[in-house]
Amino acid sequence: MIVDGIDMRPGNAEYPLNQWYVAAWSHELEPGRSIARDICDVPLAIYRSEAGTAHAVFNRCPHRGMMLTSATGRIEGDTIRCGYHGIRFAADGHCVEVPSGGAVPAKMCVRSFPVVEKWKWLWVWMGDAKRADPALIPDHEYLGLENSTLHSEPGIHLTVKANYLMPLENLVDATHITYLHHGLIDSGNVATTPYELKVDGTRVGSVRKFENEVLPPMLCAVMGLKGNRVNRTLTLTAFANNLCEIRQDFVEVDRLDEPPGRINLIVSITPTRRAETAHFALFATSFENKHPGRFDDLRKLLMEDVVVLEEIQALEERLGREQAPEVSIKADECNIRSRRVIAEMVRRERAAAQPAGATT
Numbered sequence: 001m002i003v004d005g006i007d008m009r010p011g012n013a014e015y016p017l018n019q020w021y022v023a024a025w026s027h028e029l030e031p032g033r034s035i036a037r038d039i040c041d042v043p044l045a046i047y048r049s050e051a052g053t054a055h056a057v058f059n060r061c062p063h064r065g066m067m068l069t070s071a072t073g074r075i076e077g078d079t080i081r082c083g084y085h086g087i088r089f090a091a092d093g094h095c096v097e098v099p100s101g102g103a104v105p106a107k108m109c110v111r112s113f114p115v116v117e118k119w120k121w122l123w124v125w126m127g128d129a130k131r132a133d134p135a136l137i138p139d140h141e142y143l144g145l146e147n148s149t150l151h152s153e154p155g156i157h158l159t160v161k162a163n164y165l166m167p168l169e170n171l172v173d174a175t176h177i178t179y180l181h182h183g184l185i186d187s188g189n190v191a192t193t194p195y196e197l198k199v200d201g202t203r204v205g206s207v208r209k210f211e212n213e214v215l216p217p218m219l220c221a222v223m224g225l226k227g228n229r230v231n232r233t234l235t236l237t238a239f240a241n242n243l244c245e246i247r248q249d250f251v252e253v254d255r256l257d258e259p260p261g262r263i264n265l266i267v268s269i270t271p272t273r274r275a276e277t278a279h280f281a282l283f284a285t286s287f288e289n290k291h292p293g294r295f296d297d298l299r300k301l302l303m304e305d306v307v308v309l310e311e312i313q314a315l316e317e318r319l320g321r322e323q324a325p326e327v328s329i330k331a332d333e334c335n336i337r338s339r340r341v342i343a344e345m346v347r348r349e350r351a352a353a354q355p356a357g358a359t360t
């Protein structure tokens with residue numbers, strides 16, 4: 001699907017750069033250490049200063065091209081030193097030392113990227129730094145990450161070799177649960193249950209209500225149920241385009257006098273390459289989630305999606321656009337709306353980047 005000249009085909013969709021993307025869990029980055037991450041096809045050196053502040057710079061030394069995260073590189077104070085000839089860069093990317101001496105060339109610098117550490121995530125802004133407003137990060141209170149009534153903890157990190165739009169759409173497409181996740185989280189009636197579409201700015205989602213529903217064992221365990229029958233509301237939301245939330249509000253049918261429960265499955269969508277996406281996924285729950293296998297179960301569930309999405313990506317690449325048409329149905333309207341929202345983000349960012357007087 002091409003929207004206003006922007007390629008929004010799953011498999012090849014363009015992504016906005018003026019966006020915050022999750023690059024890492026906070027605990028992955030110790031003081032004085034760096035990690036290599038790709039976001040939007042850009043190699044990043046993410047590092048934490050010795051005092052504890054997180055930074056992100058382009059992960060290539062302009063001298064002879066060594067990755068700044070290579071094993072012989074070092075973090076010194078707030079700076080990062082290349083491990084090849086020792087040239088050192090400040091967190092804003094300018095060169096602060098050439099050990100072998102001589103004038104520092106004006107081009108001896110690396111691009112730096114705004115970083116915000118919020119809750120237990122590191123968010124990196126990949127576009128115009130002047131537009132990097134932390135208020136654009138999805139609402140952590142709403143998600144239950146900075147909300148004293150919900151419990152949350154870092155979960156899992158996994159990679160899917162598919163363009164970001166495919167996992168994003170998959171996560172807010174409830175109708176595949178009945179088939180792809182049959183036996184794992186399928187309750188038998190999700191695909192046929194009517195839904196209500198919800199659109200609020202860059203949030204696009206759907207709401208489904210179920211009465212007296214029998215849930216499979218894995219779902220009961222993760223939701224901390226005592227029995228297996230619930231009344232629940234399932235709300236799937238795409239925070240276009242960097243995060244999805246699968247929210248369940250429920251009461252057990254045999255315990256209607258107990259307070260309602262909530263479990264939010266939150267999955268970041270981080271485009272790493274054109275055809276690769278990173279997920280940082282976790283639960284926020286109204287109860288203390290003590291189920292020991294909760295993250296194993298989550299990985300198992302998401303891997304059912306990963307296998308399919310990677311197959312679809314590979315087939316699309318093999319066949320090409322002409323031989324791989326896409327035919328949508330009514331239930332895809334949530335995803336089609338998400339595409340339009342994301343395409344508008346890309347369109348606006350391109351328009352803002354045009355020199356004054358240019359036509360788009």
Ligand code: FES
Nearest residue numbers: 061063064082085
């Ligand atoms: S390649 Fe980095 S200092 Fe030479």
Ligand SMILES: [Fe+2]
Nearest residue numbers: 170180181305
């Ligand atoms: Fe799924």
